[in-house]
Amino acid sequence: MALLEIRNLSVSFETTAGRFFAVQGLDVSVDEGEVLAVVGESGSGKSVAMLAVMGLLPDTATVSADAMRFEGRDLLGMTPRQRRALSGRDMAMIFQEPVASLNPCFTVGFQIVETLKRHTKLSGSARRARALELLTAVGIPEPERRYASYPHQMSGGQCQRAMIAIAMACSPKLLIADEPTTALDVTIQKQILDLLLNLQTESGMALVLITHDMGVVAETADRVIVQYQGRKMEEADALTLFEAPRHPYTRALLSALPENAVGGRLPTVAVGDWGVRT
Template sequence: MGLLNIRNLTVRFATSAGSFTAVDGIDVTVDKGEVLAIVGESGSGKSVSMLAAMGLLPDIATITADEMTFDGKDLLRMTPRQRRSIIGREITMIFQEPIASLNPSFTTGYQIEEVLRYNAGLSRRAARARALELFQQVGIPEPEEKLRSYPHQMSGGQCQRVMIAMAIATNPRLLIADEPTTALDVTIQKQILDLLMKLQEQTGMALILITHDMGVVAETADRVQVQYKGKKMEEADVLTLFEAPSHPYTRALLSALPEHATGDRLSTVGSFLEPEVQQ
């Protein structure tokens, strides 16, 4: 049994214009110490499926699943108090926009110290010392000064390092990274990915990496899950997926990469999909 097991997950949203299904019968499993990449274009249900597991979707979402367990514990039948003992402690998440995820009214030091005091039960003095240690661990320059800085006084890459520090503060067993490099330039993207992989190797935590970047997948993942329009299209180890993709959508994703371009134009995903996949 994997560390996280989700079977037949469906998420529907009710809106004023009617309801729609964002995730349709998806299975997700990640083992201890494994790096799982969930890939697909925007709207494929990647983030929603993980937010459902975290219990972070709004009230307009209806979540159903045959199974949703973490280390054998049933997340579906837990009380809110029991869920809080796991979410934010044993399972943590890094969100897409680092600056938007931090509160602009408080210093970064205050925010990470609050995480440590609430989720790790540390005193104010111990939380400050641990925050400084975490800032050093994730490579934030002048960490003592940055603890006193507000998010707008830091670069996007530094804010993402703050978010990573907050996510690993409680030594989680599973870290979910949702497009962690989207808002960053190419040089900083590599630094952040290298940092995540270094932390994963050092701590042995499982990592779920949500991305649309197949290059990132090739460099980081052990196993890959491909999603399209809320459904799982394919799942394979990373080498098999790149060398012998079995699903038309996966082949379309790979064929649309710039390095696979022929002639003057890039291929589009839609041009490779079979009619039944597009429907």
């Protein structure tokens, strides 16, 4: 049984110009301990689909699916309270902007401990000890000092590490990382990616990596889903996708990798319908 199973997911928003579908007919399945990459250009509905899984979409969004199950439990049929019991404990998410993801008014320690307080029965001192352990595990130097630091006193990379510590607090079974390296500089990107993969290997959790960076996909993913305009274009294991992409959009994406530059210019991912009827 898959850890996360989504069938025919649609997410739409009511706009002044009518109903807009951000995700349409999407099927996703994530197995335990697997690294799934979801790729696609901006606006392809990668984040929206995963926000729907986490139940983080605003009230203006309409989510429907034939099935949306986590460990066999129907997410759509759950009460908000039941959903909240899962969030942060069994499934967690980190976002693109690490500095903006942390609440500027609270210390990093407080923000980690808060998750532990919500989902565990640990005592105050045990929570603090666990938070320090997490800060060490995500590679934050001087964890004692950083425990009492505010987000504005840390770099973007450290904030993302702190976010990962928050997400990992209750050892979730599924971690969704929404473009976790996009806002960071290149050297830090590599470190964060390595950290995520190490944690994934150590804990055996499933990792869904949302990205538009094919390089990241090649380095990390077991399986890849290519999305365009809210629909799944192709799904394959990473090796197959890079060696023999079947969908023309996937081929266009891959041919736009920096190493394919000709005379200093990259081929464009030309705007086309790629078989999508909108």
